[in-house]
Amino acid sequence: AQKITQTQPGMFVQEKEAVTLDCTYDTSDQSYGLFWYKQPSSGEMIFLIYQGSYDEQNATEGRYSLNFQKARKSANLVISASQLGDSAMYFCAMREDSVGFKTIFGAGTRLFVKA
Amino acid sequence: DTEVTQTPKHLVMGMTNKKSLKCEQHMGHRAMYWYKQKAKKPPELMFVYSYEKLSINESVPSRFSPECPNSSLLNLHLHALQPEDSALYLCASSFMGFPKTQYFGPGTRLLVL
Numbered sequence: 001a002q003k004i005t006q007t008q009p010g011m012f013v014q015e016k017e018a019v020t021l022d023c024t025y026d027t028s029d030q031s032y033g034l035f036w037y038k039q040p041s042s043g044e045m046i047f048l049i050y051q052g053s054y055d056e057q058n059a060t061e062g063r064y065s066l067n068f069q070k071a072r073k074s075a076n077l078v079i080s081a082s083q084l085g086d087s088a089m090y091f092c093a094m095r096e097d098s099v100g101f102k103t104i105f106g107a108g109t110r111l112f113v114k115a
Numbered sequence: 116d117t118e119v120t121q122t123p124k125h126l127v128m129g130m131t132n133k134k135s136l137k138c139e140q141h142m143g144h145r146a147m148y149w150y151k152q153k154a155k156k157p158p159e160l161m162f163v164y165s166y167e168k169l170s171i172n173e174s175v176p177s178r179f180s181p182e183c184p185n186s187s188l189l190n191l192h193l194h195a196l197q198p199e200d201s202a203l204y205l206c207a208s209s210f211m212g213f214p215k216t217q218y219f220g221p222g223t224r225l226l227v228l
Contacts, residue, residue, distance in 0.1 A: 033214030
């Protein structure tokens with residue numbers, strides 16, 4: 001069964017506008033972490049933001065914020081004031097504390113920022 | 116400093132060649148990972164080293180041989196690869212404690228002819 005679901009294969013956003021990338025997850029663990037990574041065409045996976053399952057506040061890192069809705073099991077990434085350099089593949093990922101080292105990645109969302 | 120370095124950036128090899136991929140980090144991380152990523156797919160875990168010992172091998176064919184000589188270095192030795200092994204190979208590292216946020220290197224793009 002899919003543990004991480006990203007339902008948007010591709011998204012378009014106008015430069016300087018905000019965009020939300022969706023991510024839902026499935027786990028029975030109480031302790032888990034949620035991550036977002038950005039992968040430009042160069043290939044490097046860039047860590048953007050982390051949310052812990054016990055964190056009550058939504059995580060923010062500069063223009064990135066994570067809209068964490070625990071009851072709905074969603075962890076959407078919000079990018080404010082989009083820039084051309086934000087065009088990339090974005091992966092949502094989860095690590096369950098009981099599992100240890102394995103990180104589960106979603107299928108990814110390709111974001112295109114239009115000038 | 117959250118830098119993980121990987122060499123080479125690109126590699127073309129024949130099916131009878133032997134080559135190695137290298138990964139290095141100086142963040143004090145004691146967990147290091149190898150991933151394989153095919154185009155338009157998420158990364159797939161291959162191996163995990165913790166405290167320089169192999170912790171996870173995701174049933175990877177023996178033509179891939181990992182090595183962790185010390186806490187900063189991770190190698191992936193390649194021998195007798197197949198064309199379907201062509202992919203982006205990503206190295207990552209993390210602290211041992213939860214949540215083990217992984218920091219990735221730039222990857223090695225491998226083409227097997």
